[in-house]
Amino acid sequence: MALMAQRLRSSLPHLHGLLRSGCLSTQGSTLQRIVPGPSVTNSEFSRNYASASAPKETKVKVPVVLFGGSGNYASALYISAVKANALDKVESELLALVEASKGSPTFSQFIKDLSVPTKTRVKAIEEICAHAKFADVTKNFLLILAQNGRLKYMESIAKRLLELTMAHKGEVKAIVTTVIPLPPEEEKELKETLQDIIGHGKKVKLEQKIDPSILGGLMVEFGQKVFDMSIKTRARQMERFLRDPINFDNL
Known part of the structure; x- marks a missing residue:
């Protein structure tokens, strides 16, 4: 993990190359079929996530109603990003991380492998967010995915978030x-x-x-x-x- 921290940089343009370097290592990892964990309802996730990243008093409505697990996560992220006035930054950071992960088989395996201890996943995400200078909204969101073992849904969530941001911008x-x-x-x-x-x-x-x-x-x-x-x-x-x-x- 220390090696990963040394190789990370403080700006997004370098993120793709950093993840390609394969400095993240999984413990006892094998590419296996991952069985999704318990579903998280939109109300549960919105309540837990919004309390960690944005004021409760601001009311925000999603421009498009999305369904399914990824839709629920994307909707909650959208609401928190709008409340924090950081929608563009959050969108670009999440999409940048998704694109960077595609170039790193090691990182891609890392986020899918549920045998990796939760503490290891959380620590890795904390270091990535710190060195890439991600917004607090993005960081808190990724930490929740890491804690819940749902980092593997990051790409599908990013696609649903893009639907919301496009609708938001007309x-x-x-x-x-x-x-x-x-x-x-x-x-x-x-x-x-x-x-x-x-x-x-x-x-x-x-x-x-x-x-x-x-x-x-x-x-x-x-x-x-x-x-x-x-x-x-x-x-x-x-x-x-x-x-x-x-x-x-x-x-």
Whole structure:
């Protein structure tokens, strides 16, 4: 653990490299199936967590109702972050830690392995938060996950938190899938088109995905709609058209 503390740095940009270094070691760890512990209700978690990180008198409502364990945790974190006026910082810190953990098999195994003593998990999180200078809200939240053996749900919680922060900011996510990255001018044009569709008051947040299997063209997932203009889909449509019998009476 001392070695881990020596390698940690005081800023987020270095976190990815630090976790990649594999300085965290698990005790008697094996990659095994992890059975989730008892569920935590939204009211229980909100009460315990909010009391440790934010004033009780401030009332905050979540912009989107989320369900499930990860949704409950994300909602409680959102409320506490808003109360502390630290939503952007908490979001960026949690997402940074999630991305950094993906580059470290050792750390990824560490947060999943329930054979690691609770004290060891808590100590590791305390040192990471201290050296990365995480906000108190982020630190308290991660410590609760460590204590409850739920660090393995960190990524799913971060995704649900992102849903809440986007709704809070009035952002609408649009995913565009292409064979190669869109040129900047085409990306800008697509974003402006989608912005015209949703109108004022909300902002389009465009995410690009690369998928060679669509062969060409593009697919846009926007809200509950999917605009499929890929060559793969067009080819399938043409194939079905050619299979249908031709009615010469209509020619």
